Amino acid sequence: MARLVQKNVTTWLTSCLFAAATIVGCGGGETNPPAGTSAVAEPGANSATAPANDASSVSPQQSTANTGNSSDRPHRQNERWTDANGVEYLGEVPLDVFYDQPYMVASDQTPLAGVATNVPAQSPGGMTSGGTMSDGDLQVAADSPAVVPPADADNAAVGWTEIMPMSVLTTEVNSIRNFLNESLQSVGSYNRSMLMIAPKAASLAVLSGIVMEHPETLNWKDDAIYVRDLAKKMNLETLQPGKKDQDRLLRLFENVASILDRSKPAGLEEPEASDSYADVAEMRLVMMRMEASQKKLKTEAGSESSFTSQKEMVQHEAAILGAMTHVVTLPGYGYEDDPEFVGYAKKIVEAAREIRNASDASDFATYELALTKVSTACQECHSQYKNN
Numbered sequence: 001m002a003r004l005v006q007k008n009v010t011t012w013l014t015s016c017l018f019a020a021a022t023i024v025g026c027g028g029g030e031t032n033p034p035a036g037t038s039a040v041a042e043p044g045a046n047s048a049t050a051p052a053n054d055a056s057s058v059s060p061q062q063s064t065a066n067t068g069n070s071s072d073r074p075h076r077q078n079e080r081w082t083d084a085n086g087v088e089y090l091g092e093v094p095l096d097v098f099y100d101q102p103y104m105v106a107s108d109q110t111p112l113a114g115v116a117t118n119v120p121a122q123s124p125g126g127m128t129s130g131g132t133m134s135d136g137d138l139q140v141a142a143d144s145p146a147v148v149p150p151a152d153a154d155n156a157a158v159g160w161t162e163i164m165p166m167s168v169l170t171t172e173v174n175s176i177r178n179f180l181n182e183s184l185q186s187v188g189s190y191n192r193s194m195l196m197i198a199p200k201a202a203s204l205a206v207l208s209g210i211v212m213e214h215p216e217t218l219n220w221k222d223d224a225i226y227v228r229d230l231a232k233k234m235n236l237e238t239l240q241p242g243k244k245d246q247d248r249l250l251r252l253f254e255n256v257a258s259i260l261d262r263s264k265p266a267g268l269e270e271p272e273a274s275d276s277y278a279d280v281a282e283m284r285l286v287m288m289r290m291e292a293s294q295k296k297l298k299t300e301a302g303s304e305s306s307f308t309s310q311k312e313m314v315q316h317e318a319a320i321l322g323a324m325t326h327v328v329t330l331p332g333y334g335y336e337d338d339p340e341f342v343g344y345a346k347k348i349v350e351a352a353r354e355i356r357n358a359s360d361a362s363d364f365a366t367y368e369l370a371l372t373k374v375s376t377a378c379q380e381c382h383s384q385y386k387n388n
Contacts, residue, residue, distance in 0.1 A: 322348070
């Protein structure tokens with residue numbers, strides 16, 4: 001009875017060794033040869049062409065009978081032998097790859113130093129049914145920094161460098177400043193310009209918010225939050241003709257001008273840092289600036305000659321159109337979770353980018369097509385939202 005048990009145990013161990021050798025040698029992919037060696041396989045080394053051996057039919061005597069054989073000839077997968085350097089092999093696999101006590105090693109849950117033990121769920125591919133990485137796909141370097149996966153690409157922070165070049169932003173802010181300066185110097189000029197002041201102030205608030213988020217520097221960037229707040233206060237109430245609102249707006253504008261000149265007045269009220277674009281600029285007013293860009297592109301660059309001669313204007317208005325359109329899709333306006341609305345906006349942003357590229361390439365045909373895309377997206381969006 002004892003001899004039968006010993007024979008069974010020996011056969012079981014041999015089967016384990018054979019199975020482990022098969023797993024180690026069959027990864028399903030090609031193995032790169034060591035540096036300086038050829039990728040040509042030795043005769044008989046390809047297990048795909050060698051006849052399979054049934055591990056259960058191999059006796060311990062067979063698996064060890066060839067100990068001491070040289071490595072100059074091919075060896076069977078279950079053949080145990082020793083090379084000239086004294087290294088023992090099972091087939092073509094060195095025996096030192098196997099643990100002496102595999103079950104004890106497998107049951108040891110002690111974490112290794114420097115290796116992450118809690119790995120966040122990853123995307124499909126290497127996932128187990130429980131949402132964790134499978135052992136075969138989890139490779140964590142001991143000293144490598146943790147990689148934080150990016151947020152959803154559609155909700156990631158926008159690249160303001162691409163959508164709104166700082167040169168365009170600066171030019172637009174200066175234009176708004178000049179307009180407000182001329183419009184607020186007297187009651188008469190204020191009354192004549194009153195209907196245009198609100199969208200100009202809203203645009204200034206939006207642009208100041210972009211300055212705060214823009215990766216490029218600007219001499220008044222540190223105080224952009226104050227400009228945004230002052231522009232917001234210009235539209236806190238519906239403007240009325242007369243000296244009262246003219247005086248109020250003039251005081252706000254003078255503070256804005258001082259900040260832009262790098263001389264922030266003392267005693268300014270601290271702005272709400274948590275304000276969103278929707279808190280500082282009404283959507284209706286932002287869309288008025290979008291409409292103004294679209295009309296200007298159509299009327300002042302509607303022919304190939306004017307398109308060519310008005311390159312700077314085309315670049316400017318296309319960037320403003322794209323930036324303002326993107327802003328109304330941001331949280332606060334109420335459409336950030338509406339895929340249909342966001343889809344229309346993305347078409348306009350993309351068309352605005354195409355307009356700028358067409359201007360760079362002096363490609364009037366592409367410019368006309370991109371303008372048509374803007375008009376179509378606007379009409380479809382208005383029919384769905386504005387008219388309903």
